[in-house]
Amino acid sequence: MEIDTFSPEETHAAGRRVAQDLEPGAVICLVGDLGAGKTVFAQGIADGLGIDEPVCSPTFTLIQEYGGGRLMLYHFDVYRIDEPWDMDDLGYEEYFYGDGVCLVEWGSLIEELLPENTIYVNIAKDNSKGFDYRRISIRGLELE
Ligand code: ADP
Numbered sequence: 001m002e003i004d005t006f007s008p009e010e011t012h013a014a015g016r017r018v019a020q021d022l023e024p025g026a027v028i029c030l031v032g033d034l035g036a037g038k039t040v041f042a043q044g045i046a047d048g049l050g051i052d053e054p055v056c057s058p059t060f061t062l063i064q065e066y067g068g069g070r071l072m073l074y075h076f077d078v079y080r081i082d083e084p085w086d087m088d089d090l091g092y093e094e095y096f097y098g099d100g101v102c103l104v105e106w107g108s109l110i111e112e113l114l115p116e117n118t119i120y121v122n123i124a125k126d127n128s129k130g131f132d133y134r135r136i137s138i139r140g141l142e143l144e
């Protein structure tokens with residue numbers, strides 16, 4: 001499924017909408033260039049789960065946990081991961097096969113570790129359609 005957005009607010013709203021349909025154990029692989037809108041989308045997911053805490057990029061922490069919503073949100077950024085066994089050190093299976101929602105930025109770098117039912121979200125710019133245009137492509141999730 002494709003969602004075209006023309007502002008950060010619309011990308012945020014897309015995240016909120018996706019969040020409505022997430023079930024316990026959902027894993028989302030979120031891919032897009034720097035500045036594509038991954039954090040904006042992640043903030044929409046958190047908002048849609050009812051999480052009040054502000055969501056930021058987990059770049060230097062590898063994982064950030066957010067509670068207080070319908071489901072726990074585990075926000076990973078694996079961009080700087082050197083070897084998949086860093087993920088073992090993190091105990092990733094507890095998260096990927098747990099009851100919360102995992103949002104894995106740059107998850108395609110650890111593709112072989114992602115569960116079979118992973119939801120793939122790609123955010124891409126297309127400057128020919130405007131500076132604020134983004135195409136959000138979603139695979140593996142049926143929206144209500
Ligand atoms: P990333 O986390 O992918 O590096 P961010 O979400 O931090 O990207 O930043 C996206 C930037 O692009 C923000 O400054 C946001 O205001 C801007 N922007 C412009 N148009 C859009 C859009 N349609 N969707 C998301 N962000 C947009």
Ligand code: MG
Pocket residue numbers: 038039057
């Ligand atoms: Mg970001």
